[in-house]
Amino acid sequence: MGAIGSGRKKTHLSTSDCITIDIKDLRGYLTGGTCYLIDDKVKCTVEGKQLEIAYAFVEKQIRESVQLVTTILPNIGGKRYWMLCPCCQRRVRILYISMVGYPTCRTCLELNYPSQRSSAIERHITYEKYLLSNYGYSWAFHKYHSYHFRKGG
Numbered sequence: 001m002g003a004i005g006s007g008r009k010k011t012h013l014s015t016s017d018c019i020t021i022d023i024k025d026l027r028g029y030l031t032g033g034t035c036y037l038i039d040d041k042v043k044c045t046v047e048g049k050q051l052e053i054a055y056a057f058v059e060k061q062i063r064e065s066v067q068l069v070t071t072i073l074p075n076i077g078g079k080r081y082w083m084l085c086p087c088c089q090r091r092v093r094i095l096y097i098s099m100v101g102y103p104t105c106r107t108c109l110e111l112n113y114p115s116q117r118s119s120a121i122e123r124h125i126t127y128e129k130y131l132l133s134n135y136g137y138s139w140a141f142h143k144y145h146s147y148h149f150r151k152g153g
């Protein structure tokens with residue numbers, strides 16, 4: 001089939017193929033309000049400490065709630081906003097909505113795939129079929145796995 005480098009093919013998901021929700025894009029709305037990102041494709045609504053991210057994904061309308069938290073910047077005295085990754089509950093500045101459809105932090109994105117060598121080789125787009133066929137399973141597995149794994153700390 002002319003595949004180059006048969007064997008260990010990288011299936012790593014590139015963050016450049018994801019929609020990114022960057023906390024700094026929400027500046028001005030973090031205390032409440034609605035803004036539209038990514039050419040109006042993604043609607044972000046902040047209400048209280050909840051950020052609701054709504055978007056169409058493969059003909060489905062998805063609404064995900066993400067919790068917002070703040071930390072104090074000691075030197076400047078301001079507040080810094082974070083989102084809690086819906087998957088691992090860690091504080092992050094950027095969430096990625098990959099083709100799997102749901103927002104996660106970068107770590108979860110990478111953990112979700114077997115070969116998780118980091119950033120050096122992130123430009124491949126050869127994983128699409130793999131993802132589409134395996135997502136349901138690996139996602140469920142990952143959630144379970146990370147949840148139990150993390151307790152060891």
Ligand SMILES: [Zn+2]
Binds near residue numbers: 085087090106109
């Ligand atoms: Zn995460």
